[in-house]
Amino acid sequence: MKTIFITGASRGFGRLWTEALLQRGDQVIATARNLTDLEGLKKQYKDRFLPLQLDVTDRIATIETVNKALKYFGKIDVLINNAGYGLFGTVEETTEDQARAQMETNFFGLLWVTQAILPVMRAQKSGHIIQISSFLGLTTLPMLGLYNASKFAVEGLSETLASEVAHQNIKITLIEPNGYATDWAGASAVQTENGITDYQPVRDAFTTAGEDASTWGKPIATVQPVLELIDNPEPPLRLLFGKVAYDAVERSLTCRLKEIHHWKDVSIKAHGH
Template identity: 55%
Template sequence: MAKTIFITGASRGLGRIWAEAFLKRGDQVVVAVRNPQALTELSKEYASTLLALTLDVTDKAACFEAVAKAKEHFGTIDVLINNAGYGHTGAIEELEEQEIRTQFDTNVYGLLWVTQAVIPVMREQKSGHIIQVSSALGLLAFPTLGLYSASKFAVEGISEALAAEVSGFGIKVSILEPNGFMTDFATTSGMQSKSLAFYDEVRDKLAAGNKAEDWGVPEATAAAVLKLVDAENPPLRLILGRVGIQWIKHVYGQRMQTWEEWQDVSAAAQGN
């Protein structure tokens, strides 16, 4: 049965790939993007099943308006994929205030506004699936990517709480955690702080461990996302890529070891 999918940030990259995959199999798709002109050819090919809307997710009122337009146009919103976002690179000392605020405005507040807008629609329907695009770096952090990780850590917390809050309304929540993929995410769509020479060694070390084979093929994610959307009982978290799960297992193994080593201190801090 065809679904109505609302995707933010789908003019390029993973979002565009997923939108096309949904359209090809016969779903109705709403793409909410800053520049709908980037979807002109796709709109012509799928004139009856694609609705392209102009949306800056940092504008809360515009997010609610876009969701209302989508609901009016197709009558339902079965799946929300909050994909809009970008990566900002910079050591913590290098980050400027406006850079920090802009990163959170898009990756956290933008996701939050669209989520808030769609919940009443899904609650009325007594069904729906909210998919939040986080990152493997929402579960761990690399040097010079602390700001991006902070935004995705926030997405993780918001989404985990949301899942418990809306389950009684028939709404499911999933968090996607991709590792690196060969899109323009880390190049033209990313931002970078003015660098300080003190951190050049840190950057060089990170770059030295960056292997080409660790970057996934973007098109390969489509099948996973379609399977997630079609699942009767979708997982709260789904890692995309074989590299991310390796990172996470390693980091969480270290965390558990440290917590267990300090367990007596932790227990004593309880005070009773």
């Protein structure tokens, strides 16, 4: 039995994984902005389930919430940083408030929870931090510029962290899903104002691509992979979820390497000696 701390647990992946972990006998601390949707699980699983209200963008509240969880269960084996949302729209049309809010939740919120959990895991000399990133932390799609940027930031932060905590027996994994049929692109999403007509062809192409149901993964299919990841004593740093993610990232990295090799002579010349 493991003790898992998961953010964004009221809907989507978070809700699905929380239920699966409880069903198999784990202890779960589940945080969400609104706990109403978790009341049924509390009645069913009682002392093995601790729902806590949390806005991950509030750093002080995040530290206090982690302390409550530690006091209740005495340990935290696994952190799943799942809170986040999608911001849809072109880069130019994104407002300052929208851009800052996207980074506050997807990047800074993840950072605050990670920082709050790390002292616990260092004291234990063990732990596994699972960051829910995206395949759009490794490649990009138009109409998701700020979302892409937030996940690229999560990737850089987490890869760095992995090198800093490995000697403490703390593992880091980035889960990188493609799009799934959750409400990530629905009720949880934010849209920019589509006021610039020059971008209409980009918007139309993006909408058309999204209408292909085969590109959207089935959320239930992620449950067993997540459980296997949590149980693996040597988890990977990165784990793509979905065939679209796999194909897109493989294609992107292949093109990137080709371009790097093509410009090798210029790169070496720029060193100066």
